[in-house]
Amino acid sequence: MSEANLSALADDDRDYVDAKEETPIKQINDALRACEFGRFNIQLLLTTLTGFIAGVAVSNTTSYLLPSAECDLNMSLLQKGFLNAAPYSGMLFSSIVAGFLTDTFGRKIFIHTGYGGIFIFTVIGGSSQNYEVLVTAKFFEGMLFAASFSACVTYTAEFCHNGIRDRVLMVQSSFIGVAQVVIALLSWGILKQEWTYSLFNGYFVLNTWNFYILIMSLWSLSGFLLYLFLPESPKYLVMQKRYSEARKILIRIYKTNTGNPAEMYPFKDIWKNQSKVGNKTNAIPEKKSALSHQIVEGLHNIKPMFHKPLVMYLAMICTMNFITMALYNVVRLWFPQVSTVVEHYTSTRNEDLCVMLDAYAKDEKLKVYNVTTEECIPNKSGDETYTNSLIIGCVCLLSMIVSSILVNKVGKKVLIISAGVICCCSTLGIRFANSKTIVVVLFALDTSVSQAIMALNQAIIVETFPTTTRTLGVSMIMMVGRIGTLVGNVTFPILLNMSCEIPFYTMFGFMICVLILAFFLPTKKKN
Known part of the structure; x- marks a missing residue:
């Protein structure tokens, strides 16, 4: 939402x-x-x-x-x-x-x-x-x-x-x-x-x-x-x-x-x-x-x-939204490029995603430093990339429907913790994915579940903050989340140039922080 x-x-x-x-x-x-x-x-x-x-x-x-x-x-x-x-x-x-x-x-x-x-x-x-x-x-x-x-x-x-x-x-x-x-x-x-x-x-x-x-x-x-x-x-x-x-x-x-x-x-x-x-x-x-x-x-x-307890809740949720929105938009916006790399990677061995991305990053470095004299030929996305993007879009739509059904039954806090566990596992799993199907499944899980976490974060702000500060609170967590998107999309290629494992381990570590913070979120009091 x-x-x-x-x-x-x-x-x-x-x-x-x-x-x-x-x-x-x-x-x-x-x-x-x-x-x-x-x-x-x-x-x-x-x-x-x-x-x-x-x-x-x-x-x-x-x-x-x-x-x-x-x-x-x-x-x-x-x-x-x-x-x-x-x-x-x-x-x-x-x-x-x-x-x-x-x-x-x-x-x-x-x-x-x-x-x-x-x-x-x-x-x-x-x-x-x-x-x-x-x-x-x-x-x-x-x-x-x-x-x-x-x-x-x-x-x-x-x-x-x-x-x-x-x-x-x-x-x-x-x-x-x-x-x-x-x-x-x-x-x-x-x-x-x-x-x-x-x-x-x-x-x-x-x-x-x-x-x-x-x-x-x-x-x-x-x-x-x-x-x-x-x-x-x-x-x-x-x-x-x-x-x-x-x-x-x-x-x-x-x-x-x-x-x-x-x-x-x-x-x-x-x-x-x-x-x-x-x-x-x-x-x-x-x-x-x-x-x-x-x-x-x-x-x-x-x-x-800026008084307790609102300032503590705002700081927690801003931190969670910064990390979650960074992960969501890195995974979502880089998927077509990653999928294209997987499509065009040729090897007889069953290698994991990081081997493919490291090979691609190495080729990109050679182009930048003009080590290779070959003409630049773009590796355009094939049918698989667009089909997989459609699958991810449908899964994201499904996750919003499922979360809207479950939220009243299990509560926002429990749902965020559950989603955080799934997000941590899928983020770590991407690094070891060794088939196109697994790559799509893990990217779809990461995108859809992190989208649900962002919506639940905003819902907690609406529920916890009084009307006079509610809109400003939502605006602040969205602004911090967009800063996370900006930082994530700039740092991802830098870390990818170092080694493929680094960005995925980094995102996994930060999602662990989100999971820990989720345990301290406020719970709605029953009238």
Whole structure:
């Protein structure tokens, strides 16, 4: 479950408190319930699916193009690591700030700016002729992704009343797994081709991987266009005291979902006695007041996080998320490259993965230091790599379904400990894997189980932290996790150059730390 999903779930607590009095937030929940679930919600979910695929493509596409583009861009192992990490370094610059500004200026402006910007920089990356342009484009894609993705998920949640919100968010969470499968299928269909287009006497050349990135940019363009047909979040408008606009949107949703005229809507006159608050005369002072109030209140809400026991829980979960997210994204983003190495490795002996990776690392060193005079011929991913990527995507989707079923029965803490044991065993097992099947099984286990641990970490933050510090707590563990991704993808090729055993033993050792910390996590108290 993503950061924005959990932030949206926090609204349930506010709705519960507001139920004691008929505040606008409580009223909008009842008004959305009267709108029912219908065509508008389906349109919203389909649009969100497009946005999710565009967002996941920001980080996933780099892992697929590495084997195809390594010769064209003359990339070393370390440069491949930097390319994988570039989107996450961009996310660090915008995630928390964008989350704060989204609450102040609205969801749609960040969604449009984000997806529109992703499209522009993806086109720049797809047109790139050198490594520097591509890695810079990926950095800005990541920065815009962090600004739009959280707004996108929160936006969806705010169109749902608390009776269907959890189910809609679960469906929305599954879009990540769907996006991984879709991207793997598209990568398979495009990167297997041999496309070359030359302009200006060979000065500007588009290869298969260039066309691949350009085609993938259509997802962000589609997301940008589809969100144009949707209105601003009514809950945000109510929070900004723009009641007249919110009422019109609720009536529109009711008419779209039910097919009934506006006169039949039970809440057609909602907030009419408060409409003057949102007129043009008062709009500017209200926004200024809201902005200054949010800054002061936000700073005030930070204080409890640095007192016991919250500061101890935050430190533990940040450490766990740093390690887990680093492992998850190293294994996930490097799998297409590792699978390609295994596919092209020729030997009559039954050798383990580390023998293959050490041989590949040695060849890469020879290319960098120009010891070999052979022409660089890329080892492109074969059918096996894309088939295995599809398997991993499906296993990740399955793990989220299984964990969501088990979490209420066994509890988050027990589930994290169990998942930690599986993750430790599979990480250590990768080093000794001596067949393609075992490699795929262990990579799938590592990816799916570590993804479940990250979701459970975020769920514990939501459960443990009070509403006033919950969103900030989730933002902090996600920011630390992204730093882990950045560090992991940069250090993995460095350690791999030393010896294959080192990165896998290192990841195993750090996952042992996660397992130990899991025993000290708080347990939910029964009422």
